Amino acid sequence: MNTFNISRAKLRESNVEVFRDTMDRIKTIPKLWEKAEMNRRDTIFFPPEKEIDPLQPRYEKQSAIIVSGKRTAEAAMNYRGKHIALLNFASAWTPGGGVLSGSSAQEESLCRISTLYPALQGNPLSAPFYDYHHSLSSYDYSDAVLFTPDVIFFKSDGTIPEMLDEEDWLHADVITSAAPNLQYERWNEMTKARQEEIRNLFLSRIDRILTIAASAQADVLILGAFGCGAFHNPPDVVAKCFKDVIQSYSHYFETIEFAVFTTPLDDSNYRVFKATLHT
Incomplete structure (x- = not known):
């Protein structure tokens, strides 16, 4: 089913129902319950000041x-079958963002189809990430990150997710990071100094994300238009920052894929990322 065949209100209702079903299945399917408990125990909080060793490059060929x-x-x-890490475009304040109310953003979509949410919500190992960001007076947020290894994605990633056969379940490490939030600023009205500050924030945050993925020895890293949706960051700026940073990690991963979701009504972020990263 296509998103455009149902109203926003109906989609929210559907999203809430899918999430409830996901939580029910985690509670009632032993393998999912055990994995959710493991995800809770194994989640790591990396405060902004913590140094991380990316280890050594593992590939002779440059990353695709x-x-x-x-x-x-x-x-x-x-x-499937490779060691995958993927980026969760996180809310800095609320575990799972608006998943309880049926939001359709990226973090919520991940939580609706996997064992990720129990690792974020009500977990004392994840709480410092949210507590730290609540303590800040800026919407720039920080380089603080959560790392949750071996999350199971047991539903399809579509408009209306469906349960997958167990042999099709996906295992992936999840890196939870919050992009700067420009909802309350306009890029074109910023000073040059403020624009440069935002660029530097992205360079630092992206480097942090790639360092953690490299230290986990992921073969495949799934990124995307980080902060270019609800947080209103300019896609050309973000894509250029990614391009600059990944040059230093070109032999750490077999593949880096930017999954920039497109709809029949809007493929603007995709076009910008494709033009920037393929030149």
Whole structure:
């Protein structure tokens, strides 16, 4: 079913029902319950000041850079059997963002189809991420990150997710990071100094994300238009920052895919990322 065949209100209702079903299945299917408990125990909080060793490059060939119009987990499904890490475009304040109210953003979509949410919500190991960001007076947020290894994605990543056969379940590490939030600022009205500050924030945050994925020895890294949706960051700026940073990690991963979800009404972020990263 296509998103455009149902109203926003109906889609929210459907999203809420899918999420409830996901939580019910985690509680009632032993393998999912055990994995959710493991995800809770194994989640790691990296405060902004903590240094991380990316280890040594593992590939002679440079990483293949792919830009697709897919959703995050949808893209990751193509790499089953490899060690996958993917980026969760997180709310800095609320575990799972608006998943309880049926939001359709990227983090919420991930939580609706996997064992990720129990690792974020009500977990004392994840709480410092949210507590730290609540303590800040800026919407720039920080380089603080949560790392949750071996999350199971057991539903399809589509408009109306469906349960997958167990042999099709996807295992992936999830890196939870919040982009700067420009909802209350306009890029074109910023001073040059403020624009440069935002660029530097992205360079630092992206480097942090790639360092953590490299230290986990992921073969495949799924990224995307980080902060270019609800947080209103300019896609050309974000894509250029990604391009600059990944040059230093070109031999750490077999593949880096930017899953930039497109719809029949809007493929603007996809076009910008494709033009930037393929030149």
